[in-house]
Amino acid sequence: MRQDEIWDVETAQGYDTPGAGMFAPEVLDPTVDRLAELADGGRALEFAIGTGRVAVPLAQRGVSVTGIEMSQPMIDQLRTKADDAAIPVVVGDMSTATAGAPATFRLVYLIYNTISNLLTQAEQVACFRNAARHLAPGGRFVIELWVPEVRKLPPGQQALVWKSEAGYIGLDTYDVLRQHVVSHHFRFGEGREARLFRSPHRYIWPTELDLMAQLAGFELESRHADWQGADFTADSRSHVSVYRLPQ
Numbered sequence: 001m002r003q004d005e006i007w008d009v010e011t012a013q014g015y016d017t018p019g020a021g022m023f024a025p026e027v028l029d030p031t032v033d034r035l036a037e038l039a040d041g042g043r044a045l046e047f048a049i050g051t052g053r054v055a056v057p058l059a060q061r062g063v064s065v066t067g068i069e070m071s072q073p074m075i076d077q078l079r080t081k082a083d084d085a086a087i088p089v090v091v092g093d094m095s096t097a098t099a100g101a102p103a104t105f106r107l108v109y110l111i112y113n114t115i116s117n118l119l120t121q122a123e124q125v126a127c128f129r130n131a132a133r134h135l136a137p138g139g140r141f142v143i144e145l146w147v148p149e150v151r152k153l154p155p156g157q158q159a160l161v162w163k164s165e166a167g168y169i170g171l172d173t174y175d176v177l178r179q180h181v182v183s184h185h186f187r188f189g190e191g192r193e194a195r196l197f198r199s200p201h202r203y204i205w206p207t208e209l210d211l212m213a214q215l216a217g218f219e220l221e222s223r224h225a226d227w228q229g230a231d232f233t234a235d236s237r238s239h240v241s242v243y244r245l246p247q
Contacts, residue, residue: 003070003071003117006198006199007070007071007073007074008071008073009073011073011197012051012071012073012074012076012077013073013077015050015051015074015077016051016053016077022053022112023053028053028054028057030226030227030228031054031111031144031227032054032057032058032061033227034227034240035054035058035063035107035109035142036058036061036062036063038107038109038140038142038242039058039063039106039107040106040107041106042064042105042106042107042136042139043063043064043065043066043104043105043106043107044058044063044064044065044066044105044106044107044108044109045065045066045067045068045099045105045107045108045109045134046065046066046067046068046108046109046110047067047068047094047108047109047110047114047115047127047130047131048068048069048070048094048110048114048117049067049068049069049074049075049078049087049089050069050071050074050078051074051077051078051081052067052077052078052081052082052087054109054111055067055078055082055087056078056081056082056087059082059086059087065087066087066088066089066090066099066100066105067087067088067089067090067099068089068090068092068093068094068097068099069089069090069091069092070091070092070093070094070097072091075089075091094110094114094118094127094130095118095123095124095126095127095130096126096130097130098130098133098134099134102133102134103133103134103135103136103137103139104134104136105134105135105136105139106135106136106138106139106140107135107139107140107141107142108131108134108135108139108140108141108142109141109142109143110127110131110141110142110143110144111142111143111144112144113144113145113146113201113238115127115143115145115204116145116146116201116202116203116204117199117200117201118202119180119200119201119202120202121202121212124202124204124212125212125215125216128141128212128213128215128216128218128243129215129216131216132216132217132218132245135245136245137245137246137247138244138245138246138247139244139245140221140242140243140244140245141213141218141242141243141244141245142240142241142242142243143209143240143241143243144227144238144239144240144241145204145209145238145239145241146203146237146238147205147206147236147237147238147239148179148181148203148204148205149162149172149237150174150176150203153174153176158173158174158175159171159172159173159174160172160174167187167188167189168185168186168187168188169185169186170183170184170185170186171183171184171186172184178202179202179203179204180200180201180202180203181200181201181202181203182198182199182200182201183198183199183201184196184197184198185197185198206223206239206241209241210241213243217245217246218243218244218245219243219244219245219246220241220242220243221242221243221244222241222242223239223240223241223242224239224240225237225238225239225240226238226240227240
């Protein structure tokens with residue numbers, strides 16, 4: 001599955017769930033609060049800006065936000081909320097595309113597990129280097145990412161159900177040799193038919209992420225289990241990692 005096949009018109013039009021899921025205030029507000037703080041009055045660049053879930057409220061806080069996004073249907077959905085003057089967007093891959101002159105942003109952010117959409121280690125390293133290229137000295141690169149749950153896999157089993165509720169089942173299938181996982185989202189009603197959405201990922205351990213950062217010239221400034229600053233522990237299911245370039 002190519003990324004442009006996944007993030008198509010149908011997906012883009014059904015992506016936003018105002019007030020629920022990743023758009024719920026208890027999820028979105030702490031994210032925007034923390035990113036506004038880290039921008040520190042400077043310009044921000046969002047890799048994989050999507051439909052503007054975070055960029056729109058962040059811009060409303062007074063932060064100058066630019067985006068990079070490879071899916072035109074996702075950009076079209078963003079344009080129903082903000083025009084190009086309010087939030088400029090460059091069409092391209094977050095590991096290679098550039099947004100304006102180098103070293104002009106105070107903050108680059110890549111959230112909600114999106115770096116794992118890059119399916120090779122080389123592409124993920126290139127993403128870090130692309131972030132560094134855009135940042136002024138002392139600038140920050142923020143990544144939100146889940147912690148791989150392969151320790152939950154019994155020997156010989158390749159699939160893991162991570163959520164099951166009325167009308168929905170979420171499961172992941174793993175290829176541990178390549179660090180690949182495909183997330184399957186099944187939605188169904190009372191009838192026989194179900195709708196399936198699948199997305200491939202390359203999962204990354206936190207220590208591997210730190211090494212990618214070092215290769216691009218970053219240092220780890222902080223790591224927490226969520227946007228509110230909870231301690232990151234061995235039992236944390238995700239993390240918010242802040243990397244910084246030297247002054």
